[in-house]
């Protein structure tokens with residue numbers, strides 16, 4: 820199934836941010852080693868580019884008396900998944 824839409828993944832975005840923090844913290848401990856310090860700072864300030872790896876899928880439809888809304892997404896890079904579904908009964912039977 821091909822995605823309806825592609826977005827940037829919130830999990831990948833968060834991982835890049837956390838990695839940057841970790842690299843800066845490591846660099847602080849290596850201040851007396853300028854080569855390693857600079858290498859870590861360079862890596863922290865030039866993170867991997869965030870691409871649109873999050874495929875989004877939508878479904879909306881009705882059957883008989885019920886309407887269904889479904890949204891799901893999955894990241895091709897980190898495997899992050901999310902799904903939300905809501906079913907609504909259009910009218911109460913027997914009234």
Ligand SMILES: [Zn+2]
Nearest residue numbers: 828831894897
């Ligand atoms: Zn991801």
